[in-house]
Amino acid sequence: MLFIKTDNKGLVLLGLLACCLFALGQASDNTPDAKNAIPLRTHSLYIPYIDQELQNRWFDFGGDAVINTNKHVRLTHDRQSQSGWLWSRLPLTATNWQVEFEFKIDGSNPVLFGDGMAVWFTKQRAQTGPVFGFMDYFEGLGIFFDTYANSRQSHSFPYVMAMKGDGKTSYDLARDGKANELAGCEADIRGRQLPTKARISYFKDNYLELKLHYKDWDQWEPCFTLSNVSLPTVYYLGFTALTGEVSDNHDVISVATNNIVAPPQRMKHPENSMYYQHSSSSWSGLLFMLKLIATVVFIGILIMVYRVYINQSNKRF
Ligand SMILES: [Ca+2]
Numbered sequence: 133m134l135f136i137k138t139d140n141k142g143l144v145l146l147g148l149l150a151c152c153l154f155a156l157g158q159a160s161d162n163t164p165d166a167k168n169a170i171p172l173r174t175h176s177l178y179i180p181y182i183d184q185e186l187q188n189r190w191f192d193f194g195g196d197a198v199i200n201t202n203k204h205v206r207l208t209h210d211r212q213s214q215s216g217w218l219w220s221r222l223p224l225t226a227t228n229w230q231v232e233f234e235f236k237i238d239g240s241n242p243v244l245f246g247d248g249m250a251v252w253f254t255k256q257r258a259q260t261g262p263v264f265g266f267m268d269y270f271e272g273l274g275i276f277f278d279t280y281a282n283s284r285q286s287h288s289f290p291y292v293m294a295m296k297g298d299g300k301t302s303y304d305l306a307r308d309g310k311a312n313e314l315a316g317c318e319a320d321i322r323g324r325q326l327p328t329k330a331r332i333s334y335f336k337d338n339y340l341e342l343k344l345h346y347k348d349w350d351q352w353e354p355c356f357t358l359s360n361v362s363l364p365t366v367y368y369l370g371f372t373a374l375t376g377e378v379s380d381n382h383d384v385i386s387v388a389t390n391n392i393v394a395p396p397q398r399m400k401h402p403e404n405s406m407y408y409q410h411s412s413s414s415w416s417g418l419l420f421m422l423k424l425i426a427t428v429v430f431i432g433i434l435i436m437v438y439r440v441y442i443n444q445s446n447k448r449f
Pocket of ligand 1: 247278
């Protein structure tokens with residue numbers, strides 16, 4: 133038997149080490165792995181953004197948006213009254229998907245800046261308006277990266293929030309969209325040294341989740357999870373930004389969209405949507421680790437009993 137020559141303490145330590153390594157693997161965030169994710173070129177965008185004809189096959193850009201082929205799509209410059217957009221030409225038709233994009237919001241004024249930018253999953257596209265550069269009365273989902281407080285709020289700014297538009301409801305501009313906020317989080321995403329990124333994962337008839345990368349390398353902060361989000365039958369992916377009296381540079385650096393093949397386990401408590409996914413994965417990881425430790429200890433005890441039994445049998449004969 134393989135374990136007979138191994139010291140019992142060593143065996144238990146080895147088991148614990150293995151279980152720790154295994155649990156660490158379980159606790160990783162939900163980046164789709166290669167076999168579960170199919171890149172969608174039609175909704176992805178990278179340097180140099182445009183071809184020889186100064187076009188992009190899959191995206192349109194307009195308004196005040198300017199492309200720097202080495203760096204970014206600048207939706208607005210750090211100037212007053214700018215409005216720029218970047219829209220997919222084709223609707224996003226994948227059932228489950230993940231959109232991860234890198235962006236940068238920064239400007240010369242450290243005190244007064246704004247207004248912010250938005251990412252859209254809407255029936256309408258490529259229009260200019262007052263909602264972070266996009267039209268009001270949109271149909272679909274808007275996620276706003278609001279850097280300017282138009283009114284007093286209980287939270288700090290920048291504030292990231294989601295609104296579902298039904299085509300009849302106006303964005304509550306004077307109160308930073310408070311009247312129609314589905315979910316949101318405070319996130320200090322402006323003027324960061326390390327890359328600022330957002331990762332939106334959508335599983336049809338299940339949930340939509342937003343995580344943000346801005347605090348530390350490879351650290352994704354959960355912002356919100358929305359259950360049962362229904363998107364329009366046809367919807368486009370868009371990015372827009374707006375400046376008014378206050379201004380900032382609002383840049384999109386890259387967009388990586390994946391079709392996700394295997395949906396994760398269905399949410400069990402959609403009513404407690406905020407941060408549910410995050411805490412759930414932490415608890416299941418801990419539970420898994422405890423079960424593994426118990427199993428290893430049990431096997432260790434069995435081996436010790438077996439060795440005592442063998443020793444006593446040898447003495448008898
Ligand atoms: Ca605002």
